[in-house]
Amino acid sequence: MNRQQWGSRAGFILAAVGSAVGLGNIWRFPYVAYENGGGAFFIPYLFALLTAGIPILIMEFTIGHKYRGSAPLSFFRMSGKKAEWLGWWAVFVSFVISTYYAVIIAWAMRYTIFSFGQAWGEDTEGFLFTEFLQLDVAPGETGGIVWGVFIPLVLVWVITLGILVAGVKKGIEYANRIFIPTLVILFLIIVIRAVTLEGAGLGLTAFFEPNFENIMDPAVWVAAYGHIFFSLSIAFAIMITYSSYLPKKSDITNNAFITGFANSGFELLAGIGVFAALGYMATQLDVPVSEVATAGVGLAFVVFPQIINQLPGLNGIFGALFFLSLTLAGLTSLMSITETYVAGLSEKLGISRNKAVLFGGGLAALISILFATQGGLFFLDAADYYINQFGVAAIGLIEVIMIAWILRKTGVLQNHANLTSDIHLGGWWKVCLGVVTPIVLGYMMFGLITQNVLQQFDNDTGNYEGYTDEFALTMFLASAGAAFVIGIIVSLIKWSRSTP
Numbered sequence: 498m499n500r501q502q503w504g505s506r507a508g509f510i511l512a513a514v515g516s517a518v519g520l521g522n523i524w525r526f527p528y529v530a531y532e533n534g535g536g537a538f539f540i541p542y543l544f545a546l547l548t549a550g551i552p553i554l555i556m557e558f559t560i561g562h563k564y565r566g567s568a569p570l571s572f573f574r575m576s577g578k579k580a581e582w583l584g585w586w587a588v589f590v591s592f593v594i595s596t597y598y599a600v601i602i603a604w605a606m607r608y609t610i611f612s613f614g615q616a617w618g619e620d621t622e623g624f625l626f627t628e629f630l631q632l633d634v635a636p637g638e639t640g641g642i643v644w645g646v647f648i649p650l651v652l653v654w655v656i657t658l659g660i661l662v663a664g665v666k667k668g669i670e671y672a673n674r675i676f677i678p679t680l681v682i683l684f685l686i687i688v689i690r691a692v693t694l695e696g697a698g699l700g701l702t703a704f705f706e707p708n709f710e711n712i713m714d715p716a717v718w719v720a721a722y723g724h725i726f727f728s729l730s731i732a733f734a735i736m737i738t739y740s741s742y743l744p745k746k747s748d749i750t751n752n753a754f755i756t757g758f759a760n761s762g763f764e765l766l767a768g769i770g771v772f773a774a775l776g777y778m779a780t781q782l783d784v785p786v787s788e789v790a791t792a793g794v795g796l797a798f799v800v801f802p803q804i805i806n807q808l809p810g811l812n813g814i815f816g817a818l819f820f821l822s823l824t825l826a827g828l829t830s831l832m833s834i835t836e837t838y839v840a841g842l843s844e845k846l847g848i849s850r851n852k853a854v855l856f857g858g859g860l861a862a863l864i865s866i867l868f869a870t871q872g873g874l875f876f877l878d879a880a881d882y883y884i885n886q887f888g889v890a891a892i893g894l895i896e897v898i899m900i901a902w903i904l905r906k907t908g909v910l911q912n913h914a915n916l917t918s919d920i921h922l923g924g925w926w927k928v929c930l931g932v933v934t935p936i937v938l939g940y941m942m943f944g945l946i947t948q949n950v951l952q953q954f955d956n957d958t959g960n961y962e963g964y965t966d967e968f969a970l971t972m973f974l975a976s977a978g979a980a981f982v983i984g985i986i987v988s989l990i991k992w993s994r995s996t997p
């Protein structure tokens with residue numbers, strides 16, 4: 498069986514950018530930057546991008562291109578059983594993330610329709626939580642299916658799995674060729690509209706105003722690294738899988754730079770659009786920007802609907818464009834994350850791609866229904882917080898240590914990348930991977946463990962969202978330990994004989 502391939506260089510780049518550009522660019526980056534020093538955040542951000550983001554992207558592209566397999570198969574071919582488990586660990590984390598990422602896309606889809614006529618009314622928060630999500634049950638309890646979420650959720654999975662069934666070139670590449678340019682155009686329209694609103698300047702000032710004191714704070718550097726990992730979809734098995742479909746004679750390093758800068762460019766654009774809109778909102782309400790600035794679910798599904806309510810002119814269309822942008826950005830990321838376990842499953846068991854989509858994607862789709870039940874949001878939020886915290890820091894850290902120090906493969910990978918790439922890798926690349934990134938991530942990991950495990954039974958420190966100690970510790974260990982243990986167990990199973 499011939500391995501599937503991208504049809505063109507642009508197709509691969511669009512798919513990689515499609516994976517990178519996601520909800521994180523729109524609802525996460527603007528607030529992270531604002532909270533961590535505004536204009537001054539660009540120093541740690543650029544540092545993290547250049548010392549960790551792009552070097553690791555190059556590393557993952559090279560691994561996929563050289564070993565031509567899903568993340569676990571690539572690690573297996575590189576090292577035998579020594580690193581295969583790491584690939585499965587990342588695949589399993591990706592699997593879990595896909596189950597709730599899909600749900601948020603479903604909300605965005607539903608809100609695209611709600612935009613016309615502003616179905617959410619005046620109390621956008623009450624509408625989201627009580628009417629739309631029916632969250633009026635106690636935390637940790639689940640109730641019945643919420644049909645308003647369930648129906649678009651089915652649609653999200655049908656689209657995503659349908660695209661994966663169509664294949665790498667005819668499915669993923671084709672979809673990204675349409676979705677990404679459309680997304681960029683829609684988003685440009687939104688940003689232009691936003692910056693021409695009254696008070697936009699106020700928002701932009703709040704966003705760009707540099708707070709240099711902040712960058713002395715290690716937490717700001719940790720935030721920059723954490724965001725870069727999430728935003729570039731690295732350490733999630735994704736970029737290894739995507740680059741395993743590159744034809745033999747493909748550029749690697751230049752493609753990684755293009756992907757990294759395109760993602761950052763989009764993020765910056767989103768920061769401008771979001772804060773211009775927040776400036777407008779603050780002006781309308783006559784409050785400081787800090788009072789309306791927020792991120793995540795609150796920004797997209799509570800504050801934006803309020804902004805849309807107040808806009809003069811064709812506000813329904815502006816709203817629809819915003820939520821359609823979220824939907825498109827999310828779908829292209831969901832495809833990529835789902836492809837990690839579709840590829841892994843099909844290679845491990847020697848089953849066809851379609852069967853792997855059916856079983857792997859089907860299982861993720863079924864599990865995601867849990868988040869479409871009354872009270873499901875509680876699990877979604879908790880899962881996201883703990884999985885991401887652990888996903889980004891731990892897998893990234895172990896991946897670089899494994900490659901640079903245990904398997905000592907940076908030299909081999911460097912030669913491989915240089916063979917077909919425009920930009921040649923030098924010593925700087927090895928220093929970034931082997932020294933700078935492990936130090937920063939190691940520091941980050943240490944902080945996370947102290948906070949989530951060691952301080953658990955210290956009554957003075959509050960847990961995330963006020964969770965009980967037991968719940969917080971369980972979630973942390975489940976997100977950290979379960980994926981890790983499953984990774985090791987799956988790596989003990991033999992590869993199918995049909996996998997060369």
Ligand code: PHE
Nearest residue numbers: 517519520521522728730830
């Ligand atoms: N890179 C995506 C974003 O910025 C998030 C993502 C991470 C998607 C990991 C899939 C996997 O939103």
Ligand code: NA
Nearest residue numbers: 517518519728
């Ligand atoms: Na991103």
